[in-house]
Amino acid sequence: MRIALAQVDCELGEVENNLQTARTMVKQAADQRADVVVFPELSLHGYALGAIGRDESLTVHDPRLAELSAHGPDVLVGFHEDGRLRRYNTATYFSAGTPLHTHRKLYLPNYLEWEERKHASPGNALRAFDTAHGRVATLICNDAWQSVLPWLAAQDGAEVLFVPTNSATGLVPGAIDTSVYWRDLLLNIARLQQCWVVFVNRVGVENGASFWGGSRVLDPWGEVVAEAPHGVPSLSVVEIDIQAVRRRRREMPLIEEARFGLVSREIGRLMAEGAD
Numbered sequence: 001m002r003i004a005l006a007q008v009d010c011e012l013g014e015v016e017n018n019l020q021t022a023r024t025m026v027k028q029a030a031d032q033r034a035d036v037v038v039f040p041e042l043s044l045h046g047y048a049l050g051a052i053g054r055d056e057s058l059t060v061h062d063p064r065l066a067e068l069s070a071h072g073p074d075v076l077v078g079f080h081e082d083g084r085l086r087r088y089n090t091a092t093y094f095s096a097g098t099p100l101h102t103h104r105k106l107y108l109p110n111y112l113e114w115e116e117r118k119h120a121s122p123g124n125a126l127r128a129f130d131t132a133h134g135r136v137a138t139l140i141c142n143d144a145w146q147s148v149l150p151w152l153a154a155q156d157g158a159e160v161l162f163v164p165t166n167s168a169t170g171l172v173p174g175a176i177d178t179s180v181y182w183r184d185l186l187l188n189i190a191r192l193q194q195c196w197v198v199f200v201n202r203v204g205v206e207n208g209a210s211f212w213g214g215s216r217v218l219d220p221w222g223e224v225v226a227e228a229p230h231g232v233p234s235l236s237v238v239e240i241d242i243q244a245v246r247r248r249r250r251e252m253p254l255i256e257e258a259r260f261g262l263v264s265r266e267i268g269r270l271m272a273e274g275a276d
Contacts, residue, residue, distance in 0.1 A: 004029035009204030012046035030072035040202035044079040048207035049119040057082035069094035086121040101129040103138035128156035154193035168209035190218040220248035
């Protein structure tokens with residue numbers, strides 16, 4: 001499976017310009033025989049949706065999205081979705097002009113400088129899905145920070161986790177170094193879920209936020225097998241071996257015994273005690 005990490009900058013609210021950037025990247029990835037091209041979170045709209053001042057959201061069935069996968073590789077692209085009554089922070093996987101799977105971001109940051117709940121509703125499902133290249137799942141940015149979600153994806157059979165992201169620095173003096181947090185988080189996910197992790201972050205400066213890039217691929221042992229440069233647009237094509245997931249899970253079966261009954265009982269107890 002050859003995966004292209006499309007570490008792009010984007011123009012806030014300029015959907016057609018961002019689509020053109022995406023088309024160019026997909027064509028370049030096709031020239032390098034990529035099977036899948038992965039774009040960052042909200043790559044067609046930009047992150048600071050409140051600063052746009054107009055509704056530029058797209059439906060999943062917009063033909064311009066489907067056309068991205070008509071150049072050869074499958075495409076996972078992030079955008080602000082028009083869900084009729086609600087809007088979503090969405091990443092859809094397209095194959096041969098068809099939307100194969102749509103993931104709507106489940107955990108929306110709404111603290112400090114992040115105000116995603118003003119502009120999007122949370123999704124309500126997480127599913128792994130089959131592609132021609134392997135079984136995969138998508139976690140959009142903050143989804144990956146919720147420890148239960150990578151576990152659920154792995155339990156649903158995901159061999160590859162796509163993590164499209166908008167991670168920035170410099171907005172709040174003295175805030176955490178997000179690049180260090182992501183380094184440790186991705187290592188933890190890859191090792192504990194014993195799967196490939198494909199992290200694609202954007203670059204550029206937008207509304208005071210500096211997006212740092214550093215897209216990378218980790219193998220099921222937690223080793224970084226490829227990493228894009230920090231701070232500049234790039235296209236990195238990485239070949240991964242899906243069979244490595246099965247080998248790793250066989251030699252150290254950490255996730256084999258899920259104990260769903262135990263988990264269900266304890267969640268039920270917490271909910272009965274007032275948790276949501």
